[in-house]
Amino acid sequence: MVVLCNFPNMEEARQIGTHLVKRQYAACVNIIPGAESIYQWQGKVCREQEILAVIKTSRKAFAVLNRELAALHSYEEPEIIALPVADGAAGYLAWIASHSTA
Incomplete structure (x- = not known):
């Protein structure tokens, strides 16, 4: 799965991203600065x-990742959107599965 989540600053994105990877809730977190969001709140x-943050995880680990991300995030209602991966390089997908085992 690919999970999308926006953060207010780089420090929070790095801190939570590192936490998710260390706990094996995610195999990889790409942090991309410079997103401009326009929304109603x-x-x-x-x-x-x-x-x-573009977070790669397994379907098996998503429920735990979702709870942990929501609990640690500073936003009242953080964006946590999970997208299924239809296909990909077999070796890479196996690596994700083996590193997101929560």
């Missing part, structure tokens, strides 16, 4: 600079 349109 509590009745007003907001525009924020955010950090996008």
Whole structure:
């Protein structure tokens, strides 16, 4: 699975990303600075600079990753969107499965 999650700053993205990998909730976290988000929150349109994390995990580990990510994140309602991976390089997919075993 690929999980998308935005963070307010690089420090939080790195801290939580490292935690997820160390605990094997995720095999890999790519941190991409410079995302601009435009959204509605509590009745007003907001525009924020955010950090996008692209998290690779297994379906087996997602439930734990989801709970942990929501608990550690500073946002009241963090974006946690899981996308299934339809196909990919067999070796890479096996590596993800073996490193996200929570």
